Structures are given as structure tokens and as C-alpha cells.
Amino acid sequence: MRNFLTPIVYCGYINNKYMKKLIAGLISGLVVMTVSAGEIDASKLPPASDKKDVTFEKDIKPIFEKSCFKCHGPDSPKPKGKLKLDTVASIIKGGENAPDVVPGKSEKSPLVAAISHVGDEDDFMPPPKNKAGIKPLTKEEVGLVRAWIDQGAK
Ligand code: HEC
Numbered sequence: 001m002r003n004f005l006t007p008i009v010y011c012g013y014i015n016n017k018y019m020k021k022l023i024a025g026l027i028s029g030l031v032v033m034t035v036s037a038g039e040i041d042a043s044k045l046p047p048a049s050d051k052k053d054v055t056f057e058k059d060i061k062p063i064f065e066k067s068c069f070k071c072h073g074p075d076s077p078k079p080k081g082k083l084k085l086d087t088v089a090s091i092i093k094g095g096e097n098a099p100d101v102v103p104g105k106s107e108k109s110p111l112v113a114a115i116s117h118v119g120d121e122d123d124f125m126p127p128p129k130n131k132a133g134i135k136p137l138t139k140e141e142v143g144l145v146r147a148w149i150d151q152g153a154k
Helices: 002-037 056-067 088-093 110-116 139-150
Strands: none
Touching: 056 139, 110 139
């Protein structure tokens, strides 16, 4: 009887030990993910502009051209974060951590948190203290980007 039970007890021990490790790993993984993916605190974002019919070509492209194209422009063979910001299609496609823009939901769009300098400092855009000396967007510019996304990012 004892010989019969030993392997089962042994298996139980292994399982227990590895299950504990596995569960601990999963839990810490989840904690890290929730902290880094971090919900955007919408109350900290500049308000969306109330401008109607905001379009990429007319309203947004000039802002991105001035503040983002240096690193995410049409001529970048290797755009930063694998994100090109020169066409609606490439913005919707997103970069390494796509989606960056969620049409209709500016408060859930990581790009908006990045340009608002809300959330993880590593994600702030343009990167603070960039060598090109590109300044952060104004609240009005962020507001326009939000309105554009809220209106469907067309
Ligand atoms: C001086 C260079 C530079 C400028 C200017 C710049 N970025 Fe970035 N951007 C980066 C780098 C570098 C990364 C990659 C960050 C990383 O991997 O940690 C990045 C990543 C991103 C990402 C994340 C992409 C992804 O899916 O992982 C977004 C969104 C973004 N930038 C938006 C913008 C916007 C909007 C502007 C203009 C307002 C801008 N960036 C201006 C350098 C720049």
C-alpha cells in the first residue's frame, strides 16, 4: 500500500510546489501588467475641444507635422515605436503597442495620455528633453486631438 501511494504523494508534492510558483508568477505578472498598462485617469486629460467636423488633414496633421514627424513621420525608415503618424490608416494601425488610438474614445487612447503627459512618464510624447528640442503640445492642441478621436478619427 505504501509503495502504491508514494508516487502519488510525490506527484502531489511536485504539483503543489510548482503550482504555488506558477500561481505566484501569474499573480505578480498580472500586477505588473495592470500597473504598466495602467488605466488612463481621464480626469487629468485636458478637455476635448468642442470644435465640429475636426479632420486629420485640416486640423491634426499640422500639429503632428510640427511635433511628431521628426520621429514618426512619412520619411522615417524606422519610425519610433514602429508608429507612423502621417496618415489616418497608419495611426489606426498603430505601433508596437497598438492600438494607440481608439476611434470614438479619446479617453481610452494611449496616444492621448502620451501627449497629455498623463500616466507613465516613459510614454510621454514628444519625449521630454528630446534632443530636437520639440515642445509638448498645448492643452488646446491636445483638446483638438481628443475631439478628432471622439468624432471617429476620420
Ligand atoms: C524625438 C523623437 C520623438 C518625437 C518628436 C515623438 N516621439 Fe513618439 N515615440 C518616440 C520613441 C523613441 C518611441 C518609442 C518609445 C519606447 O519604445 O519606449 C515613441 C513611441 C510613441 C508611441 C507609442 C507607439 C506604440 O504603439 O508603442 C506613441 C503613441 C507616440 N510615440 C506618439 C507621439 C506623438 C503623438 C508625438 C507628437 C506629439 C510624438 N510621439 C513625438 C519618439 C518620439
